[in-house]
Each structure stands twice: as C-alpha cells, then as structure tokens.
Amino acid sequence: MVAEIGQFVLILALVTACFQGALPLIGAARENRPLMRFGDNAAFVQFAAISGAFACLTIGYVTSDFSILNVVNNSHSLKPMLYKISGVWGNHEGSLLLWSWILALFGMAVAFFGRNLPDSLKARVLAIQGLIGVGFLMFILFTSNPFERISPAPLDGNGLNPLLQDPGLAFHPPFLYLGYVGLSITFSFAIAALIEGRVDPAWARWVRPWTLAAWGFLTIGIALGSWWAYYELGWGGWWFWDPVENASFMPWLAATALLHSAIVVEKRDALKNWTILLAIIAFSLSLLGTFLVRSGVLNSVHAFASDPARGVFILIFLIFVIGGSLLLYGIRAPKMKGGGLFAPISREGSLVLNNLLLSTITATVLLGTLYPIFLDAFTGAKVSVGPPYFNATFLPLALPLVVAMAFGPFLAWKRGDLAGIVSRLKFALFAALAFSGFLWWWQTGTPVMALLGMGLFAWLLVGSVLEWAERIKLFRGPLANSWKRMIQLPRSAHGMTVAHIGVALVILGITASEAWQSEHLGVMRPGETVTVGGYDFRFDGAEAITGPNYDAIQGTFLAYKGDNKGVYLYPEQRRYTDPPMETTEAAIRPMLSADLYTVIGEADGDGGYAVRIYHKPFISWIWIGAFVMFAGGALSLSDRRLRLGAPGRAKRASAVSSAPSEAKG
C-alpha cells in the first residue's frame, strides 16, 4: 500500500511541476498577478507531494518491506537502522528522489523567503524550478521508479554495499545534493534574469545567499567524501582525482568562481553577463556530475546498474537544459548593458583574475574527466587520465590563485594601489619566506614543492589576518576603537577572512601530509615493534570477532612515543555476509599534529600479518580547513543584509550611497 501511495503522490508532484513550469511564465509575460502567484502554491504542493513519496519509500525501508524491489536490492532486515535509512538514498532511484525532494524544498524556500522579490522575477524563478522538477520527476517515473513491486516478495533483501555502510557516507550524498540543487536556484535566477533582460545589484543580492549556501554544502559534501575515502578505503589516500570526485569538484570550482563574480555584480554592477554564464555553467556541471556518477558511465562504487533508456533520457535532458540555457544566453546576453568601469589593478580586477583561473582550472579538470569517455565512445580505446595530469595542470594554476588571494581583499574597488599593498603585505611575504626557510633548515632534503606549499600557507594565513586587522584598524589606535570596528564590520567580511584562512589550513594539511608522511609496510608478528614517524607501534596480535552483520579479524596495535602510555589501535579486516564482501577498516588516531593510521591485511599462515602503518603529519587540517571554509560561508550567510532579505531595487540605490563603509565589504 505504501508503495502505491508513494507512486501516486509522485505522479501528483509531476503534474504540479508541469503547471508550476508553465502558468507563472505565462502570468509573468501577461502581467497576470494570479497566474504569477500560482507558482508559490504549486511550489508548496510539489514539496508536500515529494515529501510524501520520500516518506513512503523511507517507511518501506524502515519496515523492511521486501515487496518493493528497491528495498530488496538495497536493504536487509539485519542492517542497523541508520543504514536502513541512509539506504533510501544509497541507490540510483532513491538518490534521484532525494534530489527532487531537495529541489522542491528549495523551490518552496524561494516561494516562502522571496516575499520581497518582484512578482515577475519570482514567478519566473519558480517556473524554471518547476521545469527542472518536471525533468527529474519524469526521469524517476519513467526510467527509475523506486516504488516498483516484486512478486513474490523475497524473504530478505540483498543488503547495501558495506563500503557505503558508514556514517561519513550516509551524509555525503545529501550534502552534495544540497549543494548541487542549491546551484539550481542560481541557475533559475539567471534564466529568469535573461528572460527579463535585466541584471542589477539587487539581483546579485538575491542570488548570493543561494550561491553561498550551495557552495558551503558542496564544501562539506566533498570533505565528507574525501574523509570517507581516507579512512574507509584503507589506502591512506584522500583524493584520487577519480572521475567521481571530479564530478563534485567541478561544480564546487564553478560555484567558487560564481560566489566571487556575484560580488562584483552586487557592488559594482559589472561582469553581469559573465556571472549569468557562470550560473548556467555551475548548474550544468552539477547536472553533469549527478548523471555522470549515477548513470554508470563511470564505473565506481557510486555507479548503479544502468540501462540504455536512462542513458538516452539523461542525454536528452542534459542537451535540453544546457543547450537551451546557452541558446537563451546567446540571444539575450548581448542586449544587457555593461556596468561600471575599473582598472586592471583593482578589487574587480583581482576578482576577474580569480574567475579566470578558477574557470580555467574547471576546464582542465573537465577535459581530463571527459576525455576517456569520449575516446572510448569514438575509438573504443580504454584509457584513464591519472593524477599526474591533474597535478600538472591544477597546481600551476592554483598557485597564482593563492598568491592573489592575499592581494585581492586589500585592493580598493575601481582602482587599487599595488605599491601600497605590497608594502602592507611585506610582513606576509616575510612570514612565508621565514617559514619556508626555517623548514628548509630544520628538515633537510625537503622537496621544493613542499617548501612552496608551506610558504603559500603562511602567506595566505598572514595575508588574510593582516587584511582583517587593517579593516578594524588593529593596533592603530585604542583597542576599544578596533573592537567597535570589528563589531560593525559586516559578517560577510569576517566570513571572507575565515573562509580564506580555511583555504590556508587545507594547503597546510595537503602539503605537510604529502611531504613528511612516513610509512611502514611489512609482515609483523605479535610482540614486534616498528618505529614510524617517531612513534613506536607494537603489534599485539589479531583475533576473530563478530559484528552485527559481519565477521572480522581485528588486530591490536599500541602506538606510543617515548615513555607515555600510548594509544591502542584496532584495525579490522571485515567480511560481510549480505552482500558477501570484504572491507578494510583502518584504525586511525587523529591528532592535530599527525594521524596514526594502521591497516591489517592477510595472515601469512605463520602467525604474522601483513600490516601497513602510516604517520601522516597535519593531515587532519585538510578537513578542519574545509570545515573552517564552510564556517566562513555560514558566517557570511548570516550577514544582516542577507538575513533581512534584499531591499527593493529603488530603496537599495539610495542605501549604497549612504553607506560608504560597505565600499570595502
């Protein structure tokens, strides 16, 4: 019964989405208020309907209803409750349902929070959201129905891939989707603006919170994914430039660019066409990412069984959305008027540089990700593009980006004074050189790249703090004065500093863990001790244990330094029964200074076990940094100006001239 209700409300959602995609557009064209207003109600109904469908599928999972094919394929009655629930979106059909649900949720949020949007703009935005919803709901209903029944119902399900039975991965897809779908809102705003033929600072102000939220969720989603890869795959790596990772990284890069270019539109009314184009590209990359991962074009844990009907639908949908929006852009964009002028050395100029580099990086990643697919399609040759390509293109382009990150915020709008900034940044330069120099002296034989990375970390960290100190005039007058300035500084400015510091911390984590990692690989017998990275690891043996739905060999290590008590680590080699599969569970002791990482492998039949031990300095800072970036985004999102909603277009014009303090924000 639950499945039938789910199916029914899903059809209801599709019908609603069709109307939501058509009526408000007509209403906006004819300036018919009731038709425009229809979008609001439709967004609510669509959300309610998809929520119903999602609830039905969840009930099916929680109650282990094995008459539903989807539950049979992805769940098992013995599975822990958390993974029964995460199993709802841990498969192709369910993940698409989650996508549509978030899409409807955000659509409703626009309807709800967008009270101060002009009627026509809001109607068009909701209509575009509706049209995207139509695409997804049709895809679900016609090719990937999660409510399909199976008869006779089997006694138990096939279980969820044990690699996916993990808290990190349970929440990785929802966060990524929040990010992907968040970009659909900026996309809808961009298309609506193209239809209206008008982009102005007010538009940028409406778009910014959505971009920020999407960017923040993507950051967290990607961080969770890499954290999962780090501790679950047992290779000690955290980023493999795997196509699946790139699929989420590209929208993030585009969203980062968009975030920065939207500032120029907001503050200076310039770069409008470019920002619109970026919004289209960012969402297109989100769609591409979702489908690349879910369609089985790329083979990985994420790829679920694919059938040709899906592939064709996906291709048509992508062509329709990307092609259609770019066509609209081509027709309408040239008619939009350019905004304020600025010198190459200026805040705008630095943001243009940021965008140039970020979009070039996106393009090189896209090339490396898609090339194997095209080559396979056209010549049948199987190749993969490995990490060397990505490292060779990403690092040289990211380097100037980080250098410029410290400069940019110092520059004034319109025309900056480079010489003055160099003198203000000389302390950051000194810090970078001194830090690298110290490391070179202290750790002889450090690779040049590592010194460069650590230098960049110091440069960006000190540069960001200096800029923040400058804004609040720290140490340039009474402290109370600085305090007052700090309180008055818009939260978006604090947010930028925090997010940039987050980037610096990520650079620290990556560089240090790559450059100073130590590793031991070998057979160890109980009682043996090895020294890795200054820690002694004593192997105390291994024993068989039984978990809720697996058996395992569990090793015991004692890691200690000098005389202190040390910590025990228990890596496991698990064998799941449903589905039958083995996984490696690394045991990790995360610390701020380093992670201790142990893996146990096969027994050698002679009392010894193959083991791998890593000492990874500062690696936690990669995820701490990502979280700091997210916190910066959240801080910026909580900015009063955004929280109160954007003031009306007319009101805003006067607000700008009366608020010179914003000129640097």
Place this chain on the structure above:
Amino acid sequence: MTRKKRRLYFVLAGMIVLSIAAALVLMSFQDSLVFFRSPSDLVEKPISPGRNFRLGGLVEEGSIDSQGVTHRFRVTDLNETVPVTFDGLLPDLFREGQGVVAEGSLTEEGLFVATNVLAKHDENYMPPEVAEALKKSGQWKPEGSD
C-alpha cells in the same frame, strides 16, 4: 580606462591564462594518459617498458605466490598471461580466478611491476574493461549476470 580598453585587457589576460593552461595540458597529457591493456592486447600493441598503464584480466588459478607483503601472480585473459609483482596489501576480494586491474609498468624482462592493484567492489562485480577484454578473447562467461 574606456570600455574598449578594459575589454582588451580582459581578452589579453584570458588568452595568457588559457595559453598557459593549454601548454600545461599538452605537456602533461601524453604522459599521463594511462592505457588499458589485456594480456592479449599487450601482445598486439606492446607498451614500452617503464611506461605506466593498466593491466586487466583474471588472476590465473594457482599463480599467487606471496612472500610477506610481496605478491607475485599472473594476469590472464585465458589466451595470454603476464607475470605481475606487487608490494603492498592486496585489496579485499583479490582471488584466483577473479577479475583484477593492476596499475604499473613493465620491466625490460616483461615483468609487470604493479604500484596499485584495484579491487572489485563486490563478489559479482567485474571491471567493465576486463569483461570487455574477455569478450574479445572469446573467453567471456557471463559471471555476475545472475
């Protein structure tokens, strides 16, 4: 600063960055393309020693010989075989008779030194490249289609 002049600056900056990127791509692309070869492919289209590629096929029955963390085995597509050596922990589900993809390079003597052995993700999963290579060599028996 006129609009025209600004556009010129943009275009120039864009072209500089893009040409740097293009140069980086061209320089690294050829070397970082990792080809996939089955043992039979390798006979037809040899890959020079030292160059990285991915070797896929089945782990030959009875070929695994492990000394501590050094593993030797042979990869076969049931027509040709290639000897492989690998230092490290073999992935979960590495089994004789099962599909495997190893990344590494050949020595002058024709020994494949693997830097990474890719796991299948579950009992029924066959890397698509391996499935295709087996189909080509006429040795494909539909496994995991049940």
